[in-house]
Amino acid sequence: MQDNNLPIIIIGAGLSGLSLAYFLQERGLSANVLEARQRPGGRILTSFKAQQAPIEMGATWLGNKHTALVELLASFGIGKYEQYQNGLAIYESQPTAPAQLIRLPPNPEPSYRIDGSSSRLIEHLTKVIPASQIKYEQLVQKVEKTANGLLVHTQNQSWKASIVVSTLPPNLLVKTVELPDLPEEVYEIAARTHTWMGESIKFGLRFKEAFWRKPQTSGTIFSNVGPIIECHDHTDPSGQYFGLKGFLHPSTYRFDFENRKQQVLQQLRKFYGAVIDDYLDYEDRVWRAETFTYHPYDTEPIPHQNNGHPIFRQAFLEGRFYISGSETAAQFPGYMDGAVRAARWISKSIFSTIQKQQIST
Ligand SMILES: Cc1cc2nc3c(=O)[nH]c(=O)nc-3n(C[C@H](O)[C@H](O)[C@H](O)COP(=O)(O)OP(=O)(O)OC[C@H]3O[C@@H](n4cnc5c(N)ncnc54)[C@H](O)[C@@H]3O)c2cc1C
Numbered sequence: 001m002q003d004n005n006l007p008i009i010i011i012g013a014g015l016s017g018l019s020l021a022y023f024l025q026e027r028g029l030s031a032n033v034l035e036a037r038q039r040p041g042g043r044i045l046t047s048f049k050a051q052q053a054p055i056e057m058g059a060t061w062l063g064n065k066h067t068a069l070v071e072l073l074a075s076f077g078i079g080k081y082e083q084y085q086n087g088l089a090i091y092e093s094q095p096t097a098p099a100q101l102i103r104l105p106p107n108p109e110p111s112y113r114i115d116g117s118s119s120r121l122i123e124h125l126t127k128v129i130p131a132s133q134i135k136y137e138q139l140v141q142k143v144e145k146t147a148n149g150l151l152v153h154t155q156n157q158s159w160k161a162s163i164v165v166s167t168l169p170p171n172l173l174v175k176t177v178e179l180p181d182l183p184e185e186v187y188e189i190a191a192r193t194h195t196w197m198g199e200s201i202k203f204g205l206r207f208k209e210a211f212w213r214k215p216q217t218s219g220t221i222f223s224n225v226g227p228i229i230e231c232h233d234h235t236d237p238s239g240q241y242f243g244l245k246g247f248l249h250p251s252t253y254r255f256d257f258e259n260r261k262q263q264v265l266q267q268l269r270k271f272y273g274a275v276i277d278d279y280l281d282y283e284d285r286v287w288r289a290e291t292f293t294y295h296p297y298d299t300e301p302i303p304h305q306n307n308g309h310p311i312f313r314q315a316f317l318e319g320r321f322y323i324s325g326s327e328t329a330a331q332f333p334g335y336m337d338g339a340v341r342a343a344r345w346i347s348k349s350i351f352s353t354i355q356k357q358q359i360s361t
Pocket residue numbers: 011012013014015016017034035036037040041042043044057058059060061062138139140141167168169172176177196197198200201202287292293324325326327334335336337338339
């Protein structure tokens with residue numbers, strides 16, 4: 001058994017888990033972060049290729065209203081830039097009608113991207129938290145109550161803890177981790193909490209030039225026909241590297257990679273012609289195939305169902321166990337901002353519990 005002096009354990013090194021470790025550190029408290037994957041970031045994942053546009057395969061956009069995230073970025077000196085949308089958008093309403101060029105009204109709440117990619121925030125967090133405190137390939141399987149605390153079991157180790165915080169999507173948590181006795185309502189609500197973007201499929205195409213900008217289009221596409229349902233310019237802000245990035249219809253997870261790719265190219269050829277075949281690189285990511293993000297539901301929830309439910313803003317097991325993660329936040333649950341907000345609230349709660357000496361660490 002691993003005996004350590006870091007009695008707070010955070011399960012998951014996504015944005016919520018890493019932000020929590022950072023906020024606790026700011027309050028003078030240390031935590032170990034146990035992560036199942038070989039990489040940090042969870043649903044934040046940027047694909048990098050040398051001399052080509054980075055492609056966000058997970059979270060991409062934020063708004064000024066996302067103040068918790070905006071503040072965290074600013075505190076690290078990480079900037080943001082507006083999503084490129086100059087020119088006309090393509091709208092494909094039905095298979096039997098040609099696509100139309102439309103002018104989108106100015107967006108009163110612009111969408112921004114993170115300078116240097118979304119993963120830059122994750123990289124920054126992993127630099128400010130001591131590397132020894134983030135443990136990869138630690139798949140948590142069980143949390144057990146003991147006489148004086150909790151024991152967290154991964155596939156090959158057990159960790160003593162006085163406080164444990166899960167940052168897993170709630171449905172994934174209650175379906176894949178054996179937990180000590182929590183109120184029955186917690187299991188019921190968690191199992192019916194939608195894992196935001198869990199069904200989404202992202203695709204990205206890299207090009208040598210942004211040919212779509214030349215005629216008059218922005219690279220924005222909305223389609224009711226598919227397989228692409230939404231697409232945006234994904235050019236690097238340096239203006240050197242070019243790409244298109246968007247979402248495929250969730251049902252296309254049934255096709256294999258090559259089949260999806262051919263369908264995407266075919267749809268884009270309709271709009272842009274043979275220049276599409278000059279692509280440098282295609283990739284896509286089916287998030288429902290990611291076992292550390294998505295788990296099938298007993299009853300399919302509607303999008304955002306139970307996200308931000310008040311039951312998640314309680315400490316369980318006499319203040320020793322918390323359920324954090326984006327889905328649990330009171331504001332903007334499901335978004336990057338929600339992940340940071342949930343972490344901020346739990347760091348305050350843990351700090352005040354320890355201050356009141358209700359739990360000794
Ligand atoms: C395709 C896509 C597009 C998105 N677009 C946007 C966007 O544009 N803007 C926006 O604000 N948000 C967006 N989001 C949502 C955003 O990514 C999430 O809200 C946020 O990243 C969630 O962070 P989290 O830490 O709460 O959860 P996660 O990122 O899911 O982190 C949970 C972590 O727990 C780990 N884990 C799982 N099981 C175990 C286990 N048993 N033991 C140990 N570790 C485990 C996982 O590997 C993961 O690292 C998008 C998400 C996706 C998938």
